[in-house]
Amino acid sequence: MIRRMIAAVAAATVALAPAAAITPAQAADPVVFTVGMLNDIDSLNPFTGILAESYEMFQLQYATLLSSSATDFTPAPGLAESWEESADGSTWTYKLRPDLVWSDGTPLTANDVVYTFNRILDGRYEQRNYGSYVRNITSVEATDDRTVVMTVAAPSPIMERLAVYILPEHVWSGVDAKAVKSFANEPEAGQTLVGSGPFLVTERRSGQFIRMVANDTYFNGRPAVDELVFRVYNNPDALGQALIKGEVDFASGLTADVFSTLEGKEGITTYAGGYSGFNELAFNMGAALTDGTPIGDGNPHMQDQQVRLAISHAIDRQQLVDRILDGYGTPGSTVIPPVYPTLHVDPGTQSYDPALANQILDDAGYAMGPDGVRVGPDGEPMRYRLFVRSDSDTSVRSGEFFKNYMAAVGIEAEIKPVDENALFEIIGRGEFDMFEWGWVVEPDPDYQLSTFTCGKRSYEDGGEIYADLSDSFFCDEEYDRLYSAQAVETDQTARAALVQQMQTIIYDQVAYVVTYYYDNLEAFRSDRFTGFVGQPEGTGSLLFQYGTHSYEAVEPISADDGGTDPTSSPSPGATTAAEEPAETAQSSSSTGLIIGLIVAALVIIGLVVLLVRMRSKSAADTKE
């Protein structure tokens, strides 16, 4: 009896399966581009969210005055079609594009821009994410519907980099200064959020996905895909599997091991794009408060430039790239990564040369001791604490490499793994000799460069010492002078020259040994989508850029096309497997649904049969 029923269900499955495969082939289906990522967003409220994933949503939902070009990050038009600084540098005038509208049809005018900036200027909570952009702005006015004039306290190049999301006044005026703190800004009952970017959020499930639809009123034209979905996967292996299966079309932020398993897979293109992040070995160059009061217990040897230089020569950066990053990165030099070609400079003088490192130490009076550890001129052995981040596998592994490199030149590093939160405070109190960490650098170099100024060293408040941005306690008069000069230099070329000079000072003084610039590992279904734009073009990341370039350009490969458009081959860094039209992947979800139905039915039938069987059996038992 049971066997017969199972056979019947199986037969039904067979009968249903082709039907399931046919239904989704209807032409009216929207084109959905699904991105898999490893972190959920923290908030859709642009005054609250701080994660990179959240910023991706903000810039898709809300346009900014200016954007960063895909070619080389130079300022490019956004909502404003043109902008200019007044001759005396005291005001900036932004001219909006004509006929801008919000997605609900309301005109987008200069008043919305003024509203957004004033809200940040007046709001303490609102300043949390945008404080540094408005610090220099004294007033924001609309002289007509399309013109915004901002008055600044001092000339500043940041006025071309205002990454402030312009919000619709007619929506946000209903959210007051108190309500904004816990305002989720999530769509309700199928309504899309009112915005001005290429896509609009229409549904968000915490921990699961964010669903967006193309904005018909977007000023650059409606994107080619109809829906954009971001799905959250909580481990990189599952994300890789989801790409193979076709549950997602694009996998972002992959780990090297998952990335290499995807290489050469049919229909998938792997892409190691240059990224704006670097890792470093940092030194305690004399921890102090902003007023110069020494703090902490750093070893004084670290204040000797020759010691730091020797360590720099002792480190094999290429080997770190090969062994720690599996080759997905480039050896490091200065603190502005090469993805910013107009700003990056590589003096190239600190090559891997252990013999030279030994020579430098010998000359500087650090003689080799009997136990293989050198002894300094002060009679103290070269034995230092090296902190690594226990929550990062690459950090812990780098630490082992550093230890060996230094041992080869007679320096003993004592590895101390602590978690990032603890390390942040240890650094702030100056209680370290060396540590391993990293930074992600924005297109505007100001923030990164500020971390090496004297004014960003630790400070005291209420008897406690707190960390500011400086973690090397580097403090140099000439550097600070250049920093102030670049902060008011609005000519991009002149500013780049200053920025390069500053990088060279940090490099020569060896405040950091920049170990490597890591790649952003991405992979996508090249059998389904094409047209991605790297930033910078040809070598940089395809998604999670400064701007929404790829989202606007990505398009589906038409059914009869069968392969990628040869003209849009993404970059030299890409490896593409032989491409063949994949099975209709969009059908998988509805096919799956039907299979789910069948499985559920099977389970229920099975349970019923089991129950009936048990009943009759126990009835038989009692009869006996």
Place this chain on the structure above:
Amino acid sequence: MSLLQEVAVGEPDPIRTPRVSGSTLRVVVSKVVRAIITLAFVVVFNFFLFRMLPGDPIGLYTRGRNQDAEQIAQLRRDLNKPLWEQFITYISNPFDPGIDSTRFSRPVWELIGERIWPTILLLGTAIVLASIIGIWLGIRAGWKPGGRFDKVSTGTTLTLYSMPEFWLGMMLLIVFGVGAFGIPGFFPVGGISTPGVDTSSPAGWLNVLWHLVLPCTTLLLIYLADYALVMRASLIDERKQEYLMLARAKGLRDAMVRKKHAVPNALLPTITLIFLSLGFVVTGAITVETVYSWPGLGLLTYEALRGPDIPLLQAVFLVFSIAVVGANLIAELLYIVIDPRVRQ
């Protein structure tokens, strides 16, 4: 319990119809009171635990924000109430809807409310199925220890039990989610529903069910061994009891002896185990929720820890404590019902 009770045919079964006496009520009240005291202690401890954590809360709160040292120092001066004042605010209502998460800037209880249902669905289904199947396996195996069924089922469950949850989940995901060895990948790789599907419709429920299959199976396979082995062991113990010999002597069929006499007594330790394990399944859930990207409490805990988001962690800990204390209380109360000895 005496043999006579078992033999008396036609008498109401003492196991099925407990009589509530004055002493039973006293036992119940004392157990409930004890649970409440435990909870009260947890609530207080919970407050101090997170304040004993090393670190500067303002520093954690403002890390990654676009704020300068001056703005942070101002915030520090604003949020400097003495500990006892903080404690009074907290203790007056630990479930205050005004407590916001520092990471998500939303009320913590709202976040927990969103995430608790997926966890209850996943764990609930897995535990119910695991206990039914586990007990059944344990009975079959324990009644004829050393038999072929026993060898196969004990071997299988032990093997599953020793597999790391993460690995087993990943294997199921690759084989049944993506497809391998000629098995097509029927089930989704992750999530609780397909984006765009309305989960309040019947089709949506099925979609959730379809997503539930793999994570639930993973947990089920892992918990199975626990229940099956304990059930087996206690049934083997029970087989040696003299009342079973008597039951057989009456001429009852073997299945009848097993079902009516041996199993009810052997069930006791298994039920205790099931309820005690409820408190610990949370850890397993974190792993499985990570493998299958299941948006439950386990994941929320993980996200809260990365901040760390102290208010959210505090609330999640409170929920877990209530779950453990609650499960223990239920187990103790259930004992009164199923084990007459406790009532005496």
